[in-house]
Amino acid sequence: MRKAGRHFLQIPGPSHVPDRILRAMDFPVMDHRGPDFAGLGQRVLSGMQTIFKTTGPVVIYPSSGTGAWEAALVNVLAPGDKAMMVETGHFASLWGHLAESLGIEAEILETDWRAGVDPDAVEQRLREDSAHLIKAVCVVHNETSTGATSRIAEVRKAIDAAGHPALLMVDTISGLASADFQFDAWGVDVAVSGSQKGLMLPPGLSFNAISEKALAVAKESGCKRSYWDWESMLKPNETGYFPYTPATNLLYGLAEAIDMLHEEGLENVFARHQRHGEAARKAVETWELEVQCQQPLDFSPVLTAVRLPDGHDADAFRATTLKQFDMSLGNGLSKIAGRVFRIGHLGDFNDLMLVATLGGVEMGLSLAGVPHQSGGVAAAMERLKK
Numbered sequence: 001m002r003k004a005g006r007h008f009l010q011i012p013g014p015s016h017v018p019d020r021i022l023r024a025m026d027f028p029v030m031d032h033r034g035p036d037f038a039g040l041g042q043r044v045l046s047g048m049q050t051i052f053k054t055t056g057p058v059v060i061y062p063s064s065g066t067g068a069w070e071a072a073l074v075n076v077l078a079p080g081d082k083a084m085m086v087e088t089g090h091f092a093s094l095w096g097h098l099a100e101s102l103g104i105e106a107e108i109l110e111t112d113w114r115a116g117v118d119p120d121a122v123e124q125r126l127r128e129d130s131a132h133l134i135k136a137v138c139v140v141h142n143e144t145s146t147g148a149t150s151r152i153a154e155v156r157k158a159i160d161a162a163g164h165p166a167l168l169m170v171d172t173i174s175g176l177a178s179a180d181f182q183f184d185a186w187g188v189d190v191a192v193s194g195s196q197k198g199l200m201l202p203p204g205l206s207f208n209a210i211s212e213k214a215l216a217v218a219k220e221s222g223c224k225r226s227y228w229d230w231e232s233m234l235k236p237n238e239t240g241y242f243p244y245t246p247a248t249n250l251l252y253g254l255a256e257a258i259d260m261l262h263e264e265g266l267e268n269v270f271a272r273h274q275r276h277g278e279a280a281r282k283a284v285e286t287w288e289l290e291v292q293c294q295q296p297l298d299f300s301p302v303l304t305a306v307r308l309p310d311g312h313d314a315d316a317f318r319a320t321t322l323k324q325f326d327m328s329l330g331n332g333l334s335k336i337a338g339r340v341f342r343i344g345h346l347g348d349f350n351d352l353m354l355v356a357t358l359g360g361v362e363m364g365l366s367l368a369g370v371p372h373q374s375g376g377v378a379a380a381m382e383r384l385k386k
């Protein structure tokens with residue numbers, strides 16, 4: 001049956017694609033080896049440096065974020081190398097499994113999935129590794145399964161305080177362009193991102209930002225690789241070209257997205273996301289439900305993961321909001337499946353979209369018989385009036 005009005009896609013990625021980006025992609029495919037392509041190539045490659053806040057190279061792959069995860073690992077780590085992976089949630093855990101499947105030894109630093117990375121725990125473990133067997137510290141900037149944003153600058157400080165040479169590798173697939181991220185200033189060595197979250201694009205592009213140190217390591221080390229190899233990408237990139245057919249129309253969209261982010265101003269984009277995170281948490285608090293993240297320093301501006309009381313199934317609740325209000329909410333992943341639902345408030349998103357989203361959640365809680373206090377939407381509105 002036809003559903004009138006817009007579907008509310010309130011999962012934490014893919015996010016809404018603004019009409020302006022859809023229109024920017026609605027052009028004939030161009031010859032990616034022809035003279036016109038270089039301008040577009042250079043525009044998106046240098047534009048992404050401004051989004052990552054780096055003067056170093058950024059590689060753009062036609063792949064999901066998972067591809068860029070693999071690319072990050074195979075360029076700097078060889079089979080048998082050890083990486084410390086901080087397991088802040090489902091996505092950190094998946095990255096660890098990917099490393100293992102490549103023959104990289106993933107040493108998992110476990111957490112209870114209710115906070116971001118604890119920099120002190122990282123420092124302590126690195127101090128114990130006096131032989132420097134750990135080649136990389138891998139962390140997720142914004143853990144999309146739990147709604148915890150890690151303090152990456154502090155993780156860098158922890159590595160330096162331990163006097164450890166490990167590379168700092170960061171998944172900012174759902175962080176970039178929603179939460180502040182500063183590749184150079186924070187001393188990140190490899191960053192991984194994707195197109196379908198803060199960048200407001202459809203799925204299909206992924207990114208690696210690369211430090212000088214990581215480039216040097218890649219020259220000497222890494223797994224056997226071809227498609228993901230940075231060197232073979234960076235050479236043609238110098239003149240704005242790619243070694244194989246790039247996702248041309250997604251690149252038109254990416255150029256538009258970069259322009260839109262700078263028109264609003266990155267700092268304003270981050271402040272908007274923070275504000276929506278605060279308003280969403282006000283609603284949750286008023287409902288007398290719990291957010292999954294328990295460390296206020298790590299509350300995510302990108303999404304809010306909400307725990308349901310024992311005996312209540314988050315997936316049944318989500319089915320209700322989909323059926324009644326045509327709104328998709330994020331599900332709980334692996335360890336917390338059925339226990340939490342996730343409200344995405346990222347990308348091209350404004351106050352009234354948040355109010356409507358929270359309205360759907362509050363009505364859904366009633367319809368699904370989840371015990372809660374009413375007034376969450378009103379509390380969020382109070383926050384949004386400021």
Ligand SMILES: *Cc1c(COP(=O)(O)O)cnc(C)c1O
Pocket residue numbers: 013064065066067091140142143144171172173174194203
């Ligand atoms: C979405 C996401 C991924 C996975 O990206 P895909 O494009 O689905 O491969 C990985 N890490 C984080 C933090 C994410 O939010």
